[in-house]
Amino acid sequence: METNTQHDLSALLSRYESVFVLTDEQVANSCLPVFSNQPSMANAKKLVLPAGEQHKNIQTVQRIWDWLQAEHATRHSVLINLGGGVICDMGGFAAATYMRGMHFINIPTTLLAMVDAGQGGKTGIDYGTPVIKNGIGVFAEADATIYEPQLLQSLPAEQILSGYAEMLKHGLLQGEQAFYELLEQDLREVSKPAFGEKIRQSVAFKMAIVEQDPTDKGLRQILNLGHTVGHAIEALLLDESKVESRKSKAESQQPIAKPHGYCVMYGLVAEAYLSHMLCGLDASVVSRLSRFMLENYGAAPITCKDHDALIELMQHDKKNKEQGTITCTLLKSIGQPVTGQSVTPQQIREALEYLCNL
Ligand SMILES: NC(=O)c1ccc[n+]([C@@H]2O[C@H](COP(=O)([O-])OP(=O)(O)OC[C@H]3O[C@@H](n4cnc5c(N)ncnc54)[C@H](O)[C@@H]3O)[C@@H](O)[C@H]2O)c1
Ligand SMILES: [Zn+2]
Incomplete structure (x- = not known):
């Protein structure tokens, strides 16, 4: 390679x-x-x-x-x-x-x-x-x-933001410097040559993980950060008939399916909240990430009425270890991920409530 x-x-x-x-x-x-x-x-x-x-x-x-x-x-x-x-x-x-x-x-x-x-x-x-x-x-x-x-x-701005969420995920896994630099980045500069170095660092980080676990048997699972909740939101938005908040006023609205990275961004916020609740991640990280989401991606297009459907989708995830619980990658601190964390549906509900109230 x-x-x-x-x-x-x-x-x-x-x-x-x-x-x-x-x-x-x-x-x-x-x-x-x-x-x-x-x-x-x-x-x-x-x-x-x-x-x-x-x-x-x-x-x-x-x-x-x-x-x-x-x-x-x-x-x-x-x-x-x-x-x-x-x-x-x-x-x-x-x-x-x-x-x-x-x-x-x-x-x-x-x-x-x-x-x-x-x-x-x-x-x-x-x-x-x-x-x-x-x-x-x-x-x-x-x-x-x-x-x-x-x-x-x-590349349209929406697609830039989609990729940027995966870079933020790498930053959260990598360490404070990488993460906070990404939060401070002017997103209009992303297609400029100088940003190439940041892309290179992000790829190098992913590849260092992949080289240690090419077939996704252990360490690579840290790259799932944000994706347990993110994938459920992505799946829900792809099937509008299941989105409760849309049922009453669906005709007047635009399609709400979002690019993958938008859903990862919502998932990162929810899973940062879970990380604070269960693994001691500092609350300031959750609030910085939430603010970045609101300023750049907007609020997650779901309401409390969608929580049951989202939890059901997460319970069907093949990565779950025990029946009834949902398996996530969480963070003890920036740069210190923990894989295979069992989370209860009630804890997920709390994190979704946090996300929806932002
Ligand atoms: N293999 C992996 O490890 C891995 C990881 C993450 C995602 N994925 C997969 O990647 C896919 C999503 O990728 P994506 O977000 O790049 O979507 P995409 O390939 O559909 O591209 C998004 C849109 O942007 C357009 N486009 C692409 N480059 C452009 C450019 N330079 N200028 C203008 N328009 C451009 C495309 O035509 C398309 O309409 C999903 O299928 C997902 O499963 C794979
Ligand atoms: Zn992804």
Whole structure:
């Protein structure tokens, strides 16, 4: 595994028999032109897919396999995944299974994919009835991940914030300096070259964890911070019919599904509250994080009426150890996570009440 900048791209690509580029419609418009001076990339075969999580499925993977076969890709070819987490996850899976595994390189174009999905070896697609997120996949590491912060210039603010929540999560796990620097950061500067160093630090932190536990058996579970509550909120918002607060006035409102990182931000606040209650995390961390959430992400779009449904979703999480309790990663202090913490539904309810009253 290695990381590269664009300057090394030609040398890197010269190792392969042929080059294939997978991207989505939005990224093809905003990011492909950045590589027009890279002949090996500009002349590569390209497949442009429709954008969005709803296309991260087996039908699209089949389309990718068909394309690779029709264009005579071999195990010595390379597939470049140019896009956000959807393209990196799905392209990685298609490459890892094509002819029992062809090479692939990720060029993440969202902040979330840069700091999270673009590296770490988890590939896959959503699958099943009802659909299970990342229900099918394999561990497969990209040959390289290339970071180009200027690609973020076209990324909508909402997507920047989504990735930023994962960076904050890394900061909370890493230590006080990393965390408080992120809280002070001017978010308008995130696509500027100087911010590249912060992205690099965030990735390095994640990779240090992944290298010690590549297949998610122990230490890597610290990266679930914020995700027990976050995933439940994400799932609830995706199924509006279950959101109680919407039932009465649904017609007049916009869709409320939120990008993954927004739900992680709400989850971080709720789990910081639980960490204060159960593991002694300083109350000032909970209030700083809550203020950052309110100022940048707004209040969580749920009410007390949604708590039962959220708790039910958390109780079905496959990571739970004991029946009836919910397993979370919590913090004793910034930089001191504890995994496998059993939390009762009543304690979760209290944390959700805190979140909803903000
Ligand atoms: N493998 C992992 O470890 C891991 C970790 C976290 C998340 N994920 C996965 O990542 C996915 C979410 O990733 P995401 O948030 O990047 O979503 P995404 O890939 O859907 O991208 C979000 C939107 O931004 C657009 N976009 C991407 N880059 C752009 C750019 N530079 N300029 C303008 N528009 C751009 C895309 O077309 C898309 O519409 C989920 O499927 C999640 O499961 C995987
Ligand atoms: Zn996440």
